[in-house]
Structure formats: structure tokens, C-alpha cells
Amino acid sequence: MSHDPTAAGSLPDTTDHPTDDTTDHPTDDTTAEELPTLPTDRRTGCPFDPPAELTALSDEPLRRLRYVDGHSGWLATGHAAARAILSDPRFSARYEHLHLPMPLSGMEGVTEMQPAPVGDFLGLDAPEHTRFRRLLTGKFTVRRMRQLSERVAQFTDECLDAMEQAGPSVDLVEAFARPIPALVICELLGVPYADRDRFQQHVATLFDQAADVAAKGEAFAAVGRFMGELVAAKRAAPTDDLLSDLTSSDLTEEELIGVGGVLLAAGLDTTANMLGLGTFALLSNPDQLTALSADPGLAEQTVEELLRYLSVADPILRSALEDVEVEGRLVEAGETVTVSVQAANRDPRRFPGPDRLDIHRKATGHLAFGHGAHQCLGQQLARVEMAVAFPALLARFPTLRLAVPPHEVPLRDRANIYGVVSLPVTWDKE
Template identity: 40%
Template sequence: MSSSTLPLPNSATCPFGPPPEISAIRESASLPRVSCPTGIEAWLVTRYADVREVLGDPRRFSVRAGTAGHILANHPPDAPINPGEFPRMEGADHLRFRHALAPAISTAKRMTAIQPVVQRIVDDMLDELATRAQPVDLHEQFAKPVNSAVIAELLGVPASARELFLRGAESFFNGDADDLDAAKMPLYACLQDLIARRRTEPAEDALGILVGRREDFTDLELLITAVTLLFAGYDTTSSMISNATLALLADPVQFALLREDPAVVPGAVEEFVRQLGVGTGLLRIAETDTEIAGTPITAGDYIVVSVQGANHDPAQFSDPDRLDFRRDTREHLGFGFGPHRCVGQQLARLELTVVLSTLARRIPSLRLAVPFEEVTFKTGTPNTAPAPLPVAWDEIRPG
């Protein structure tokens, strides 16, 4: 069967939503076969109900191939699963890590404890931006360092080692296997040292909590788990910060609403995740002969679920392309669905809430430093975002 090319986000035609081809595909009777950037062929699923079905049924559609092998060449779907690489595990193996991670990164108690830390990181970064010449690249000089610092704090990584985190995460998403291998060594050495210290010096950071769990994880499992959390959360949340900020600057009415009514911030976070998240889709592999929406699927076939396409499905969300902070977004799929729903979603919500509310409060004059049409977007990664994002302001108010 012939295949078309996987539709990817297109900043020129649709910067805040799925490419136009997705709407036409969604209305077709059968699933299309698409050729992905890494060379694999996959079935493309775009309707909300079908995407939810695939994500919610790991017995038929496994995540063992990873989620980004259709986009990232250094993440082949047939690679062996490493100890601690829990996002690619299923069943009891996956739950072993998931249950252990819950008190470290997702409970209300943990989020309450880390909220002041996130606020301090954001405020410190804005204080630093206030000393720099304008315009400033908000993606490189704010979104990325804020997010990597939050993940480092979560894991208990000292500030002196944050550059290793940045370099390691960047190499993972640039698609160069040699760069990734070179960046891994110092990052792994840093984490191995930290794990060894947590064996004798208990702490309330995520690694300390995992070390103290009764599951008795090996050092290798802890190491890969920490690296997985970094890689999974780095590009996703930093891209969302930049995308959401650009969307606000492109819509002065919504930015004014955020400044004037902080109570809408939680709704804004959910709406941004619904509208902007996971534009390149998530990869799955069929575990058995089955069908999706009447289309026969053979065991071993790859499936790309268009999460953004599902979140813009008018059958589920009225006027889905409109940004509406008061929309009922409880059923959006921006954090996934089913047993592999994003394990760090509560941390992402917290970080986005702090960032958006603080930007609105401390830089109410924030604006683009170039015409919107001149903003360029990074490509070739699972998460698109404006890069660079040049901004300017009249004043950054004290924290």
C-alpha cells in the first residue's frame, strides 16, 4: 500500500494547531498509511475517540517502541529496553517504577513542597533577564534554563552540575547519536555520584525518595530513571513555555485576561496543553492483529497517534482552534491517556502555572521584538516551539 508523508506542524500555515491536512484525514473513512521522518511507515490516527482508544489499550497497542522513534533517529523503535527505562515498559514492570515515582514527582504534598522552589527559580531567572540587553531570546534564555533547573532541583542535582543536564538534554533532541554519546558520560558520572551519596545520605529529592523505596532499585535502574525523567520533561515543558508565551503575545486580549484575573491561570494551562501539545504525535506498535475505526492493523505495525489532532477534533471540543481559558478541558489528551499518561504532568502543570502567572505579574509590558510573521520555529524534534523567541519589555517588576 502506498503511503503519504506524515503531516508535521507547520508554523507558516498553522502555528498553534495541527497542520491543515489533519482535518481532512480526520474526516476520511479509513486510516492513512504515512512515511515518517526516520523512515518507518505507520498508520496515522487523528480522531479523538480513536486516539483515546489506542492510548488506553496497551494490550493491543504497546509503547515498547518508545514514543518518538518516528521523529528522532537516535531513538530507534527496535532498540532494547534499558533497565529503568520505564516509559517503554508494560504491565507490572511499568507499574513498579510508576508507583515508586508517585510520591517523588506527582502527589499534592510533593507539589506543595516544591512550589516555592519553582517560584524562586522563575523569579531568579527574571531578575537575571532584567540585567540583559534587549531583545532577549525567551526560549534559550528563560524557558530552557528554568525547566532544566526545575528538573535538577526535583532530582537533587547540585546547581554546579546543571550545565551537564542542559547539554545532555540538548544532545538527545538534536538527533546526533555521536553528540548524545559524548554528552552522556559526564551526565551519567554526575548522577552515579549522586545516587551513591543518596545511599548513605537520605534526602527528600526524587532520587532520595526512590533510593528509600522498598522496591530496592539497582543503581543502574535509578540512573536510567533519572535520565529518562530529564529527557522526557526537558523539551516538552520548555517548548510549552515558549509556545504558550508566544500565543499570549499574539493575543493581547488573552494576555490582558491573565494579568487582570490570576484565577484563570489554571484553566489557561490546561487550554495551552490541549491546543499546543504533542504536535508530532506519539508512536505505538500493534501487539496483535486488530483494527482501528474499521481499518485492519497487523501485529507489528507502527501507529502514530496525533494527540494534537485529537485535541482539535470538533466532535470533542467546540470551536477547537479558538483559545478559551474557560473551556471545559477535563477530557483533553495533551498529557496522554491510559496507563502511560505523563508521569510528570503535575510538575508540568505547576511549572506552567508559576511561569505564566509570574510573567503576567512581573512583565505586563512583555511583547514580541519582531513581527509575528518573522518568528521561526524549531523542527525535527517531538515538540515544536518558537526558537528563537525574541521579546522586549518596558520594565521587569520586582518579585
């Protein structure tokens, strides 16, 4: 699931606000203008690697960083530093405390975040966040997620059947990577089949790099209306799904609609991009592809390594509520820290040979789902989806390969949920 506050539905404020410049200064002799900005350009080199400039900045686990609005904050690239920050309650996840390290796709010029809308627990701290988290954690148990594996397998087979009928060339994103998580999250929340296309269209706009602020705002409002209708239907006639379970909780109507919208949106985009980009990575590493095809029992280990290697949800932002020392550096109250998940997951001090995709690696401890109190609730569901989908895809199409040269695969390089816009593939028909 996504850690992107805009993906979860909290659109940044586009009005001008005064900023508190008391913390917008470096603590050493370097001026703010001389500080590096967050590197985001992946257009050169390997499409699966972090930007080369980011790798160059990773020699220090925590260093100064200049933000879009001129704020002088921090960049955490070391695995230990990232874990420490994400697990420390002295660092806030509240959107209104955060400075943006990079322009948001489709929202260039926007530098500030609104407070989290009602029900968006991703942008809250304890004790408000704890209330939502405790309520939802019991709904996302490993046991419950594994119980969904049969339905995941069914949805996967249906997508593969449609691919086979349409083939031997398809866009894997449209045919496979996007529909599987959409069907699964709709199943989990109890979205009626008749409404699934409408929901998917709205959510797709939220994640569309080409969509502007107005279009994203309209899509966000549409998801809210959709969830309002769905909550009312579940209250009137509960069914066996997570959203119906939540209608018996102490959540208000507005909170329930907000939570449902966050779960719907977050349950789709990150997993969809992992399936698309993960397939691209496997096709680009034939030895790893062959190893997984020969031994589907490696599926769960492969998923963990792909999560580490690709780190599609990046970065995670936190703001210091008080002065905190991390890695011998003093992060002052009010300063934002950009935690680079992709850099932390490529930290050679934690993962030897980190730039190599190795599905035999024990990649436990990666930060692809975050860490600490805000660690992704849906991580077990995402794992189940990928562990089922990747082996099934390779078993059905053993000759699967790219239909275009690798450098022609369009990348989502302007979003903080990384992936492929499309993935043209082909295979040999028997």
C-alpha cells in the same frame, strides 16, 4: 514531561536489521506506495496549528499511513480513537516493536528503535512498566507537586529579576523558558547547584535539532555518567529529594541510574517548550493575554487550554500485540499506530471551535500528557510550573511583546517536541 523515546535517552539503532514484512501491507486495495506519510511541515499558516495536510487527513479518525521503512500502519487523529488506543493494553509501547512514521531530527535514515535501556520505563509494557510506575507514582502526587510551588515561584522570580536587569530585550527561551524547568527538576531530584550547569548542557545537546547522532550519543553517555555519580552520592549521604527516596527501593544500581536519567531529561524539554511556545501564543492573541493579565486566577485554566491548543509532545507511537478493532477498522498484530496528539486535541467532535485559543474553555480531557498506563508521571509538576510562571511573567512585564515579526520567530519544526528555538521579546522600561 516528554513522551519522546529519543528525548528520554533511547537512541535508535543505526545498524541494518531485517524487517518483518508480514504486516507491512494495507488491508484494502490501496498499495503501500499510495498511502499518505505523516505530515510534519508547519512552515505555512499559523505556527500554533497542526500541519494543514494533517488537518486534511483528520476527516477519518483512523486511517492508513505509510512509515519511513515502508511499513503500512495507521494514523489516529480522532480524540476517541486516540484515547481508546492509549488505554488499551493490547497496544505496546515497547520501542523495538515500533516503526517510525517520520525521520528523527539529526538521525535521518534511521528507521528502527532499540529496546529500552535499563531503567527507561517509557519503553516498557506491563508487568515491567507497572513495577516502575507503582514505585514512582507515589513520588509525583498532586500534594507533593504543589508543595514545590513555593520553590517554583522563587526560581521564577530569580529569572525575572535577571531579565529585568538584562533588558529591555532578551531571548525568552534562554532567560525564562529553559532555566525554570531545569532548576525545578534539579530541585526535585536533588542535583547539587554546582552540577546544574553541567547537567543542563548535556540535556540541551540531547534536544538540539542541529546535533548529529554522535553528539547525541555522547550527551546520552554523559548524562548516564552524571546520574551514576549522583546516585552514588545519594546512597552515601541521602538528602530530602526524590532520588534519595528511590535509593531505598528495590531498584538496582543500573535501574536507578536509568530512571534518574529519564526523569531528568523528560522533566526539562517539554515544559521548557510549553513555556516558550505558550508565551508566543499568548502574545499572538492579545485578547487572551489581556484576560489572563487581568485575572491571574485563570492561570490553571489557561495552562490546560495551552496544553490542548499547542500539544507540543507529538506523536505517540503504539504497536498492536494482537488484532484489535478501533473505530470499525481492524488493526492487525504487529502494525504500528501513530497517535497524533495535536490532531486529537483539535478534534471538533470533542472541542468545539478547536483552532481558537480560548482560556475560558474547559479543556479537560485533552491528551497533551498522553492517556492510560503511560500517562505522563510529571504532569502535575508541569502544571504547577506553568501556572506560576505565566502570570508572574505578565505581571512583571505588562508591556511584554515580540521583538521581531511573528514570522521571524524560529520554530522547532523538525522535532516531535515542538516549540520555538528562541523567542526575542522586549518591553517598556519604566
